[in-house]
Amino acid sequence: xxxxxxxxxxxxxxxxxxxxxxxxxxxxxxxxxxxxxxxxxxxxxxxxxxxxxxxxxxxxxxxxxxxxxxxxxxxxxxxxxxxxxxxxxxxxxxxxxxxxxxxxxxxxxxxxxxxxxxxxxxxxxxxxxxxxxxxxxxxxxxxxxxxxxxxxxxxxxxxxxxxxxxxxxxxxxxxxxxxxxxxxxxxxxxxxxxxxxxxxxxxxxxxxxxxxxxxxxxxxxxxxxxxxxxxxxxxxxxxxxxxxxxxxxxxxxxxxxxxxxxxxxxxxxxxxxxxxxxxxxxxxxxxxxxxx
Amino acid sequence: xxxxxxxxxxxxxxxxxxxxxxxxxxxxxxxxxxxxxxxxxxxxxxxxxxxxxxxxxxxxxxxxxxxxxxxxxxxxxxxxxxxxxxxxxxxxxxxxxxxxxxxxxxxxxxxxxxxxxxxxxxxxxxxxxxxxxxxxxxxxxxxxxxxxxxxxxxxxxxxxxxxxxxxxxxxxxxxxxxxxxxxxxxxxxxxxxxxxxxxxxxxxxxxxxxxxxxxxxxxxxxxxxxxxxxxxxxxxxxxxxxxxxxxxxxxxxxxxxxxxxxxxxxx
Numbered sequence: 233x234x235x236x237x238x239x240x241x242x243x244x245x246x247x248x249x250x251x252x253x254x255x256x257x258x259x260x261x262x263x264x265x266x267x268x269x270x271x272x273x274x275x276x277x278x279x280x281x282x283x284x285x286x287x288x289x290x291x292x293x294x295x296x297x298x299x300x301x302x303x304x305x306x307x308x309x310x311x312x313x314x315x316x317x318x319x320x321x322x323x324x325x326x327x328x329x330x331x332x333x334x335x336x337x338x339x340x341x342x343x344x345x346x347x348x349x350x351x352x353x354x355x356x357x358x359x360x361x362x363x364x365x366x367x368x369x370x371x372x373x374x375x376x377x378x379x380x381x382x383x384x385x386x387x388x389x390x391x392x393x394x395x396x397x398x399x400x401x402x403x404x405x406x407x408x409x410x411x412x413x414x415x416x417x418x419x420x421x422x423x424x425x426x427x428x429x430x431x432x433x434x435x436x437x438x439x440x441x442x443x444x445x446x447x448x449x450x451x452x453x454x455x456x457x458x459x460x461x462x463x464x465x466x467x468x469x470x471x472x473x474x475x476x477x478x479x480x481x482x483x484x485x486x487x488x489x490x491x492x493x494x495x496x497x498x499x500x501x502x503x504x505x506x507x508x509x510x511x512x513x514x515x516x517x518x519x520x521x522x523x524x
Numbered sequence: 525x526x527x528x529x530x531x532x533x534x535x536x537x538x539x540x541x542x543x544x545x546x547x548x549x550x551x552x553x554x555x556x557x558x559x560x561x562x563x564x565x566x567x568x569x570x571x572x573x574x575x576x577x578x579x580x581x582x583x584x585x586x587x588x589x590x591x592x593x594x595x596x597x598x599x600x601x602x603x604x605x606x607x608x609x610x611x612x613x614x615x616x617x618x619x620x621x622x623x624x625x626x627x628x629x630x631x632x633x634x635x636x637x638x639x640x641x642x643x644x645x646x647x648x649x650x651x652x653x654x655x656x657x658x659x660x661x662x663x664x665x666x667x668x669x670x671x672x673x674x675x676x677x678x679x680x681x682x683x684x685x686x687x688x689x690x691x692x693x694x695x696x697x698x699x700x701x702x703x704x705x706x707x708x709x710x711x712x713x714x715x716x717x718x719x720x721x722x723x724x725x726x727x728x729x730x731x732x733x734x735x736x737x738x739x740x741x742x743x744x745x746x747x748x749x750x751x752x753x754x755x756x757x758x759x760x761x762x763x764x765x766x767x768x769x770x771x772x773x774x775x776x777x778x779x780x781x782x783x784x785x786x787x788x789x790x791x
Contacts, residue, residue, distance in 0.1 A: 275630045277790070295534035295633040309628030311551050322550060325543035326632035328535025374532050 245435045247428055251377075254400075254410040256424035258417070258514065264433040265413035266306065269382045272411065273303045286377055299327060302376030304367045306383050310355040316342070317351040320370060327374040334373075341369040345399065361392035368399060379403065381412040385419060397422055417510040427510065431518045441510060448513045449473070454483040454491040457501035464498055477515055484508060534633045544634065544642025545649070552650075563607070563654045567599045567661045575665070587724060587749070587757040594757075596667035597748035598721045600676060601683060601741060603658045604651035608684035609712060611647045612691035613704045616785070621701070626789055636786040644688050644778050651684020652677045662752065672751035679751065679767075683744040685774040690740070692781025696788040720745050724759040740777070743769040 245268060249255040259265050270276040271283065274290035274297040283290055290297045310319050320338050324330065329337075342348050345365035350358070358366065364384070371379060384400070385393040393416075400423055404410055414420055420427045421441045428438040437444060445451070450473065458465060458481035465481050468474045473484040485491050491505045535543070552559060575592040586594035619625040629639050659676040662668050694707045718732065719725070719741035725733050736742045737760075746766040749758045 273631060275627075294635055295540075298631065299532045299534040299633045301631075303631035305627060305631060307624045307627055309624050311547070311625075313554050314550060318550060322543070322547045323628075323632065325546055326535075326540065326629060326634050327532065328539045328543070328633075376532075 245428075245430070245433075247435060247438065249378075249409060249411055249426075251409050252407050253425040254404050254412070254423050256420035256427045257411070257413040257430050258415065258420045258427055258510070259413070259430035260415060260518070263430045265415075265430055266382050267433075268430065269380050269411065269413050270305075273301055273305075273380045274298050275303075275305075299374065300377045302371035302374065302379040304371045304379070304381040304384055306386065308363050308367060310363070310366070312356040313354065315352050315354055316347065316358075316366060319355055319366070320373060323370050324373045329373060337373060341372055344372075345369045361388060361395070364388060364392070364396065365399070368396075372403075376408070378409045378411065381410065383413055383415070385414070385416065393419075417514065421510050429514060429517060436517050437513070445508050445510060445513055448516055449508045450484040450486040451508055452485050452488045452491055452505065453508050453512055454485070454494060454500075454503060454505050456481050456495075456503035459501075461498070461500065468494070475516065477519075482512065482515070484512070537638070540634055540638040541642040541645060544629070544638060545646050547629075548643060548646040549649075560653070560657060563603060563657045564661060567603065567658045570599065571596070571661070571665050571667075587753070587759055589753060589757050592665070593667055593669075593753065595722070596662050596665070597752040598745050599662070600655045600658050600680060600748045600752070601719075601745045602716060602721065604655045604680040604683040605687045605712065605716075605741060605744070607650045607654045608647040608687040609691045609708070611650060612643070612688040612781070613695050613698075613707060614701065616643065616692070616695050617698065617701050617704070620695075620789070630789075636789050637782065639789070640692065640782040640785045644685060644692070644782055647688035648681040648685045651687075652681040655680025655683075668752055669757075670751060670754045672754075675751045676748070679744065679747050679770070682770050682774045683741075685778045686740045686744070686770070689774070689777030689779070689781035692785045693777075696781075696784035715739055715741050718742075720759050726759060740770075740773050742766075743773070 245264075247255070257265050257268065267276065271278045272285055272290060274285070274294045277291045285297050286300050288297045311322065314322070317338060320341075321330075321334075324334055324338070338351075339348075342350065345368050347362060347365055347369065350362070355363070355366070368384075371381075381400075385396050388396065397419070400410065400412070404423070410423070412419070412423065424441060426438065427441050427444055428435050429444075430436070437448070439447060458476050458479055461481065465474050465476060465483075468483050475482045475484075483491065483494070488505060494500075495503045495505060571592055574595055579591045582591045626639055630636070634642075656677045659668065659673065663673075691707070694704070694711075698704060698707075716722075718728070718736050719739050720736060721741075725736040725742060728736060743766040746758055746760065746763045747770050750763055750766070755763065
């Protein structure tokens with residue numbers, strides 16, 4: 233639990249992350265994702281409740297926990313005037329890492345994140361995508377047992393984001409336990425074994441991405457422009473699950489053909505029939521979109 | 525990243541403090557020539573100006589010395605005071621608020637205590653370095669009059685710890701970087717005047733002499749006078765006690781400052 237003056241940022245969150253799995257905390261801005269990940273990463277103290285990370289209480293045994301963790305926070309903190317290698321050396325120094333084996337490790341990781349040969353470049357000369365990759369490399373210097381990533385792809389363009397997903401998937405295959413926070417549904421669906429939806433500091437749903445959808449909604453959805461179709465929506469709502477969020481109407485059904493038939497019968501504007509996504513689950517559970 | 529990741533252990537306190545110190549050294553030494561040039565040139569110009577200029581109009585002795593020789597130990601105190609004060613105010617505030625450097629450090633085995641204690645030691649090291657450079661300038665001008673002057677770097681270190689500690693107290697409280705102007709203009713500048721920088725404290729009016737004894741800088745300046753000019757040229761007869769006060773203040777103010785900054789970073 234984490235309280236600020238008048239706000240309880242994280243409350244009644246109960247989650248377990250088995251080793252070797254990837255867990256995604258999904259939620260809108262302000263849901264408490266960052267606060268929770270900082271508590272797990274032993275960066276913020278908590279005001280109540282119990283927490284065990286890799287067998288340690290993260291606040292009481294901060295250094296022990298942090299020695300075994302790789303952390304990629306939202307703010308990209310580098311010593312901008314220094315070159316790539318020096319930045320990694322300094323960061324490794326905080327873990328007590330030095331010497332020839334460590335230099336080899338640096339080279340290995342630069343290769344892994346495709347920054348080979350960039351050793352002598354000043355960090356301030358790197359592009360946004362490169363900086364993010366350097367953050368990943370930096371978080372892996374100490375061979376972490378758990379990698380914590382707070383919105384690792386926010387603000388990246390789609391190409392870079394997909395490359396980042398590829399990198400994280402490789403790490404997962406190597407057996408690394410990963411906790412990531414995100415407000416991208418696709419990111420959670422692509423990477424995570426389990427997804428927890430965090431809303432107003434509470435974990436309101438948790439399961440494998442596919443189960444999360446099937447538990448809460450039928451597999452198909454018809455989405456259309458709701459204006460002028462209020463009565464139709466009410467009528468359809470009697471037969472199935474229909475919701476309206478802003479200008480868009482959503483009608484959920486287990487039968488795709490039925491939805492397509494309705495599209496043919498009614499003159500819906502900008503109608504589309506698609507499979508139900510995590511975003512729909514999120515909308516249903518919280519009554520709001522992720523971008524708000 | 526290897527398949528069977530070894531169980532890492534947290535590095536020892538000494539290793540962590542050294543790592544913080546090393547970070548500051550590397551960032552600073554990248555531009556060492558630019559950074560250290562003022563430390564050499566400012567006292568040189570000052571001694572030239574006083575020795576060949578102003579000093580010629582001052583026909584009296586200060587603590588039994590010519591005016592430039594009287595000023596020389598005080599230059600060591602000012603240098604080590606300002607270098608630490610700037611580092612632990614503007615420097616620390618920029619790292620805290622703008623660079624977010626401490627956020628990055630907190631994601632590693634470093635604790636808040638490590639971060640600020642390591643930085644405090646770095647401030648002390650800067651004081652050591654700068655006072656050593658100024659001491660070489662003083663040597664060139666013939667102002668180092670006793671062999672005890674080898675202690676100058678250690679005294680510079682202690683004085684920088686004192687002023688880094690005081691600056692931490694200010695930084696832990698300041699909300700806006702511009703407010704440091706008050707600290708320097710209303711705090712440190714008059715402090716220099718009060719502490720026997722430009723004339724002996726016993727010549728202060730209205731009993732301000734006793735206020736001077738309560739300031740940290742006075743004790744530093746007297747300690748420098750002891751080792752640079754010799755016991756015959758101090759401002760007070762009990763100057764031998766000043767090094768003890770200096771050591772005590774370094775420990776107390778350093779620890780208090782670190783403690784306050786730990787709290788500031790917690791929010």
